[in-house]
Amino acid sequence: MTSLRILSLATVALLCGGFALAAFHAPMDANEGFVQKIFYLHVPLALVALGGFVFGAVAAVQHLRSGDPRHDLRSYVAIHLSLVLGIAVLVTGAIWAKASWGIWWEWREPMLVSFLIVFLLYCTYQPLRFSIEDREKQSRYASVFAVTAGAFVPLCFGAVRAAESYIHPQTFNSTDNLPGSMWLAFLVCLAGMTLLFVTLWRFEIAHKMTRARVRSLKRRLGGVDDPVVGRSAAPQLSSP
Amino acid sequence: MRRAVGALLRKELALELRAPMTLAGMLLFSVTTLIVFHFALDERSVEGDLAAGVLVVTLLFAAMLGINRLFVTDHEEGGFDAFLLAPVDRTALFVAKALALLGFLFALELVMLPIFALLLLGPTLTAGVLGKSLLVLALADVGIAVIGTLVAALGIQTRARDLLVPLIALPLLVPVVIGAASGLSPVLEAAGDAAVPGRWLAILALYDLVFGLLAYAVFDFLLEE
Numbered sequence: 001m002t003s004l005r006i007l008s009l010a011t012v013a014l015l016c017g018g019f020a021l022a023a024f025h026a027p028m029d030a031n032e033g034f035v036q037k038i039f040y041l042h043v044p045l046a047l048v049a050l051g052g053f054v055f056g057a058v059a060a061v062q063h064l065r066s067g068d069p070r071h072d073l074r075s076y077v078a079i080h081l082s083l084v085l086g087i088a089v090l091v092t093g094a095i096w097a098k099a100s101w102g103i104w105w106e107w108r109e110p111m112l113v114s115f116l117i118v119f120l121l122y123c124t125y126q127p128l129r130f131s132i133e134d135r136e137k138q139s140r141y142a143s144v145f146a147v148t149a150g151a152f153v154p155l156c157f158g159a160v161r162a163a164e165s166y167i168h169p170q171t172f173n174s175t176d177n178l179p180g181s182m183w184l185a186f187l188v189c190l191a192g193m194t195l196l197f198v199t200l201w202r203f204e205i206a207h208k209m210t211r212a213r214v215r216s217l218k219r220r221l222g223g224v225d226d227p228v229v230g231r232s233a234a235p236q237l238s239s240p
Numbered sequence: 241m242r243r244a245v246g247a248l249l250r251k252e253l254a255l256e257l258r259a260p261m262t263l264a265g266m267l268l269f270s271v272t273t274l275i276v277f278h279f280a281l282d283e284r285s286v287e288g289d290l291a292a293g294v295l296v297v298t299l300l301f302a303a304m305l306g307i308n309r310l311f312v313t314d315h316e317e318g319g320f321d322a323f324l325l326a327p328v329d330r331t332a333l334f335v336a337k338a339l340a341l342l343g344f345l346f347a348l349e350l351v352m353l354p355i356f357a358l359l360l361l362g363p364t365l366t367a368g369v370l371g372k373s374l375l376v377l378a379l380a381d382v383g384i385a386v387i388g389t390l391v392a393a394l395g396i397q398t399r400a401r402d403l404l405v406p407l408i409a410l411p412l413l414v415p416v417v418i419g420a421a422s423g424l425s426p427v428l429e430a431a432g433d434a435a436v437p438g439r440w441l442a443i444l445a446l447y448d449l450v451f452g453l454l455a456y457a458v459f460d461f462l463l464e465e
Contacts, residue, residue, distance in 0.1 A: 064458070124407045124411075127403075128394070128404055131404060132399075133399070140461050141398075143461070144394060144458045144461050145408070147458055148451075148454060148458065149412075151451070151454050152412055155446075155447060155450060156414065156415055158415075159443055162443060
């Protein structure tokens, strides 16, 4: 549990530091002005969410190979945290679009459109789990879905990008004229966001593991099982 | 493997020949959808971008009907159990089903394209236009067949099958829609058919390759009991 505490403190420090750097140290963007500061929130969120989806796919491959339900739990938690971050990505993206182009949604903007498609695909992950009763089959099918969807992420971005002309702020194609202080702020923000994801992920895994352990201990003591409040499609661990 | 695929494919075709439900349903659905498009767009004829979009959307939704029905008989009549008892590679079922779906889609397009040209398409359907359209559609069909078979197998064991299959398959097929619609639109232009841009054929082929290999690798896990 100490490692979780250290991780939480590091997350808070890095995120606050990153946003402080972004607000005070990084220079104002010449074209967009203050609006461009949302870049330090939107882009790390998007990268971490996509990374979470890919991590979910990797854990799903491990689950399919080993059949270990803990890998399924890792995949599940990563995907559902990424979905939560995904909502934030779409909202901040829409705000940025409104501020810099005057419209809430821009179809000619391949990143935002691809992200929406990927997000909609992953929205079916929970319903898929919910609609399969058998636990073992549920986790296997969910992993097949996670692997397929993980491979879909890069393909979707490639295809949508090929279809549209570019109007997205091409930050990474023009690295040479991105000042060092902007890079520094961005990298600290990205590291902070990654740590936030890892912290939340670790907390949820710890919570689910602990709950499974408490349940099995109660059962062993002969006590009554707590009534399950609400249905959950989360992987159930039967701890030893 | 090859013999198993052949036997399964013969079974699919025999079923479809005895009671041509899937193919006839898909065809009727696509013609009805063309009528819906005529009134919804209020156009007497379409060309270029619009024609490509109408054609691809019609075929995609018709394909959804076929995908939804793909494993229903196997699930209800015990075809899965019989197949699992047979000492053959499980992937044979995937290959056979995908080939059957591909065959249905291609047959549908052979009939659908002349009807589309008659009812809604502005430019005349010359042999060149037909050939190029079929080339683009064939590449799109491979992607639809692969994803369709995978998602149908994923959905067949769930309680909300009819709801989940289109919800999962449609976002996965967006790159196919992009590739097919963009590839078809210069062919269906009123000013005479232009060449299909190679970029779209490459994107469709890449999609088919990636998901073909992936589905081949993960399909086993959907069959274990």
